[in-house]
Amino acid sequence: MAMNMPSGGSSGEPDVMVDINTTPLIDVMLVLLIMLIITIPIQMHSVNMNLPVGNPPPPAMQPQVVQLNIDFDGTITWNGAPVNGAEDLGKHMADVAAQPDQPEIHLLPNRLAPYRAVAQVLAAAEREGATKIGLVGNE
Incomplete structure (x- = not known):
């Protein structure tokens, strides 16, 4: 059987440790982290708003509606x-834009209608100043 002998002489003293003891450092850092977490105020991520209660009253009069259809071949009907x-x-768009309370334009293009016709209608509405326009029937 072999015997383990210390390499540095015959005295039975252990070798000197040259590494730093990090346990107290970690303890202090954890205490500081806990103190920091406790002292930070709780932040609220909400915005307080005063919202109206109940249903709004119905409008005095129903808005006038203009039905604008675009057929599969690009034919436009007003x-x-x-x-x-x-x-x-x-x-037609200039007449709508000239009114003080513009009527709503409901644009209903056919599924097969060319994009050029739809873009032409939207461009005419923008050019003449008609602002109340919406696409209908594309659910």
């Missing part, structure tokens, strides 16, 4: 009457 070209469409 409340059922055909629109003849971009000039006629611009005239």
